[in-house]
Amino acid sequence: MIVYSELSLKGKKAKDAAYKLGSLSSQVKNKALEAMAYALVAQEEEILAANALDMEAGRQKGMSKALLDRLMLNKKRIEEMAEGLYALVSLPDPIGEVKRQWRRPNGLEIGQVRVPLGVVGIIYEARPNVTVDAAGLCLKTGNAVILRGGSEAIRSNMAIVKAISKASEEAGIPEGAIQLVEDSSREVAQQMMTMNEYLDVLIPRGGAGLIQAVVKNATVPVIETGVGNCHIYVDADADLEMAEKIIINAKCQRPGVCNAAESLLVHQDVARKFIPHIGKVLTEMNVELRGCPRTLSLFSGIKEATDEDYATEFLDLILAVKIVDSFDEALEHIRKYSTGHSEAIVTRDYSRAREFTRRVDAAAVYVNASTRFTDGFQFGMGAEIGISTQKLHARGPMGLNELTTIKYVCYGDGQIR
Amino acid sequence: MIVYSELSLKGKKAKDAAYKLGSLSSQVKNKALEAMAYALVAQEEEILAANALDMEAGRQKGMSKALLDRLMLNKKRIEEMAEGLYALVSLPDPIGEVKRQWRRPNGLEIGQVRVPLGVVGIIYEARPNVTVDAAGLCLKTGNAVILRGGSEAIRSNMAIVKAISKASEEAGIPEGAIQLVEDSSREVAQQMMTMNEYLDVLIPRGGAGLIQAVVKNATVPVIETGVGNCHIYVDADADLEMAEKIIINAKCQRPGVCNAAESLLVHQDVARKFIPHIGKVLTEMNVELRGCPRTLSLFSGIKEATDEDYATEFLDLILAVKIVDSFDEALEHIRKYSTGHSEAIVTRDYSRAREFTRRVDAAAVYVNASTRFTDGFQFGMGAEIGISTQKLHARGPMGLNELTTIKYVCYGDGQIR
Numbered sequence: 001m002i003v004y005s006e007l008s009l010k011g012k013k014a015k016d017a018a019y020k021l022g023s024l025s026s027q028v029k030n031k032a033l034e035a036m037a038y039a040l041v042a043q044e045e046e047i048l049a050a051n052a053l054d055m056e057a058g059r060q061k062g063m064s065k066a067l068l069d070r071l072m073l074n075k076k077r078i079e080e081m082a083e084g085l086y087a088l089v090s091l092p093d094p095i096g097e098v099k100r101q102w103r104r105p106n107g108l109e110i111g112q113v114r115v116p117l118g119v120v121g122i123i124y125e126a127r128p129n130v131t132v133d134a135a136g137l138c139l140k141t142g143n144a145v146i147l148r149g150g151s152e153a154i155r156s157n158m159a160i161v162k163a164i165s166k167a168s169e170e171a172g173i174p175e176g177a178i179q180l181v182e183d184s185s186r187e188v189a190q191q192m193m194t195m196n197e198y199l200d201v202l203i204p205r206g207g208a209g210l211i212q213a214v215v216k217n218a219t220v221p222v223i224e225t226g227v228g229n230c231h232i233y234v235d236a237d238a239d240l241e242m243a244e245k246i247i248i249n250a251k252c253q254r255p256g257v258c259n260a261a262e263s264l265l266v267h268q269d270v271a272r273k274f275i276p277h278i279g280k281v282l283t284e285m286n287v288e289l290r291g292c293p294r295t296l297s298l299f300s301g302i303k304e305a306t307d308e309d310y311a312t313e314f315l316d317l318i319l320a321v322k323i324v325d326s327f328d329e330a331l332e333h334i335r336k337y338s339t340g341h342s343e344a345i346v347t348r349d350y351s352r353a354r355e356f357t358r359r360v361d362a363a364a365v366y367v368n369a370s371t372r373f374t375d376g377f378q379f380g381m382g383a384e385i386g387i388s389t390q391k392l393h394a395r396g397p398m399g400l401n402e403l404t405t406i407k408y409v410c411y412g413d414g415q416i417r
Numbered sequence: 418m419i420v421y422s423e424l425s426l427k428g429k430k431a432k433d434a435a436y437k438l439g440s441l442s443s444q445v446k447n448k449a450l451e452a453m454a455y456a457l458v459a460q461e462e463e464i465l466a467a468n469a470l471d472m473e474a475g476r477q478k479g480m481s482k483a484l485l486d487r488l489m490l491n492k493k494r495i496e497e498m499a500e501g502l503y504a505l506v507s508l509p510d511p512i513g514e515v516k517r518q519w520r521r522p523n524g525l526e527i528g529q530v531r532v533p534l535g536v537v538g539i540i541y542e543a544r545p546n547v548t549v550d551a552a553g554l555c556l557k558t559g560n561a562v563i564l565r566g567g568s569e570a571i572r573s574n575m576a577i578v579k580a581i582s583k584a585s586e587e588a589g590i591p592e593g594a595i596q597l598v599e600d601s602s603r604e605v606a607q608q609m610m611t612m613n614e615y616l617d618v619l620i621p622r623g624g625a626g627l628i629q630a631v632v633k634n635a636t637v638p639v640i641e642t643g644v645g646n647c648h649i650y651v652d653a654d655a656d657l658e659m660a661e662k663i664i665i666n667a668k669c670q671r672p673g674v675c676n677a678a679e680s681l682l683v684h685q686d687v688a689r690k691f692i693p694h695i696g697k698v699l700t701e702m703n704v705e706l707r708g709c710p711r712t713l714s715l716f717s718g719i720k721e722a723t724d725e726d727y728a729t730e731f732l733d734l735i736l737a738v739k740i741v742d743s744f745d746e747a748l749e750h751i752r753k754y755s756t757g758h759s760e761a762i763v764t765r766d767y768s769r770a771r772e773f774t775r776r777v778d779a780a781a782v783y784v785n786a787s788t789r790f791t792d793g794f795q796f797g798m799g800a801e802i803g804i805s806t807q808k809l810h811a812r813g814p815m816g817l818n819e820l821t822t823i824k825y826v827c828y829g830d831g832q833i834r
Contacts, residue, residue, distance in 0.1 A: 369829025412786025
C-alpha cells in the first residue's frame, strides 16, 4: 500500500501546484528555468556520482552498450541539458494568448484563451536528459509534471530532480510542480496510467513496447508518440540527383530515429536508370538493401524483401526497396504500410505533388525534401516534447503550444437566454 | 463470433471510406447533406413505423416517460432533423484550411492544413436524433462515422441510417461513410472501445454512466463530454438585479441540461439583502433550495445542503446555496466541486472579474452572463457534437473544427539536413 500512497500524494501535490502555476507570470517561470540550469551545472558532481552508480548497476545487469550510452552522463551532457533550459527562456510564453475573440449578436464577447493542460505525466525509459527536458517544457507552459523514468536511471533522476526542483522553488515555483516517482515498480506505472483524478494527460516517451503498453492500459488521455515507418517515393518525373541526396539523407544521416526513411519506392519508368545507381551508392555507405523481385533483377546480390520488411521500422542502416507500376500503386503501398509519421515524394510533376500531399495520411507529408525534418526544432518550434502519431490534440512535432489547452472566457453585461 | 465480424467489417469499410472522404470536394458533401435531409422526410413513413415499434417495446419494458419522450419521433421531429442537415450545408467546410504556413531559413515551406480525423465512433443512448446529427457533422468534416446507439432505438436508427446512407451514396459519398452497429450487445460496445486499428476517436454522448464506462474501458482516444456542476457566484459588488436574472435563467430556463446552474454562491456582504429575495423568487418558480446554515437563517423552511448536494449535478429544479465569507472562499468552493464545465461570476469589480476568469479552471468562465451560453450554437459555431469537459484536443462546445486534425505539408526543393 506504500506504493499507492506515494503516487496519490504526488498527484495531489501536483494538482495544487498546477492551480498556482496557471497564473504565474512568464518572468517567474523564466527565472526558474535559469535557476534550474544553473543548479544542474552547480550540482554536477552529485549528479555524476549518482549516474556512476546507475551505470555500474547497469553494467552488472548486462545492459547493452547502446542503452548504457543513453544512460551515461558526463560534464558535456549536463551542460547540454542546462543549455536546453536556457533555450526555453527565450521562447515566447504561450500561456494567456487569446487565440480568437469574437462578439455575438447579443453582445457577449467570447475569447479563446490558451491555458496550461494542468498536470502532465511522463513515462519514459533510461535517458536522464528526458527528465530535464520534460521538466523544463512543462514549467515553461505552466504545467505541473510527474516524471516516471526507467528504474535503470533512478539514482541519476533523483539527483537531477532534487537539483532542479529545489532551484525552481527558490525562484518562486510552487512545491510539487516537478516531481519524480521514486518507486519504479510496474504497479506504480499501472496506477499512474489510471490516475484520472490527478493527471490531465500522459505522454509516453520511448520504444514501441512502452508506448503500446501505455496506450493499452491508460484511462488518462494519452498522446501517443511515434513509430515512423517512413517512405521516400521517387516518381517517374523525379529529379534523380535530388532523389539520391534526399534518400541518402533520410536513410543515413541518423538511422536510429523515427523520421529516418525505412522504405524506398521507385516508379518503374525510372527504375532501370535509378536502381543500379542508388543501389551502388547506398551499398557503399553500408546500407543493407532488401528489394522486390524487380529490384533484384536490376541490382543483384541483395536479399529479397518480405512483407514484414515493408512493415518494419528498422532504425538501422537497412532499406526496403520496391519498384511500383504507377503513382497509385505507390500511394496504395504507403497507405498499407505507413505508420502515419512522415512520407515524401520526389517529383517535378505539379499535379502529382499536389495529389500526394492530399491523399497521403500522415503527420508530415513532404514534396522534394527529406523526412528528417519532422522535428520540433527543424519546424521552428524551438522545443519538442515528442512527435505525435495520433490525430487527437496534437499531430507531428509537439512544441510548447501542444502542451496547452484553451478555455473560453466570456464577458457579458447581464446576457441571458 | 458473429458480433466480432460485424464490427471489424464495418471498421474496415469505414477506414476505406474515410480515405476517399478526405479528398472529396465541399460541393459533393453538401449535395449529399441535402439528399440526406430530403430522404429523411421522403421516408418518414418507414421511419415512423420503425419508431412506433421501438416505442411499443419501450413501453412494454417499462421505460420511463422521460426516456420514451427522447425516443419518440413524429413528423415535426423528423423535419427538425432534416433542417439540422440543411443548416450544415451553409456552414463553411473546415477541411483544407491552411491554419498557418511559414518558411524556414533553408527555404522549406511548412503548412499546417486542416484534415478530417478519419473514422469517428459515436456511442450514445436512445435518442434517434443523435444518429442524424452525428452523421451530418461527420460527413461535413470528411469523417466516416460508426454509430452505436442504444438498443431501445435500434429499429428507428436502422430506418434512419438506411435512408441517409443510401441518399448519401447516390450523391457520391463512398459506401461505408455512415454505418450503424446493429448488434447492440455489451460485447460489441466493448469491442468498439478497443478498435484502435479502425477508430481514430470515440465520442460518448449520454449520461454520466455511459461516459464513465467509455472513459474507463476505451483504448481508442476518447473525447469526454460532459457533466456540468455549474456555479453562479454573486460577488459583494454584484448588480443584484442582474444576478437575479442570470440565476433564474441559468437554473430554470432548461434545468435538465449540462450548462444549467446547480449551485449558487453569495458573498456575505450582500447575503442579508439578496438571499431572502432570491429565495422567495426561486421558490415561487418551484425551485427547491438547499442551503448552508447561514442561508437557512436568512431564508427558512428549506433543507440544509449536504456536501453531496454541492457535488451533485441535479439536472432538475434544485439549487444548492452557500454564503461565502470572501471571494477566495468562492474560488475554493468552485475549485473543490466544479466539474470544469461552466462557471460564472456576477460582479462590478474589474479586478475580481479578471481574477475569476484567470483562476477558475473550466471550459467556459463567465462574467455577468448565464452559464446557459456554453453551447455550439450560442457560441456561433453553427453546429455542435457535444461539450468537452476534458482538456485534450477539444474543450467546451465542439463544432466542426473540433472534428478535424491537422497535417503538416512541407514543400521543398531538395532540402536535406
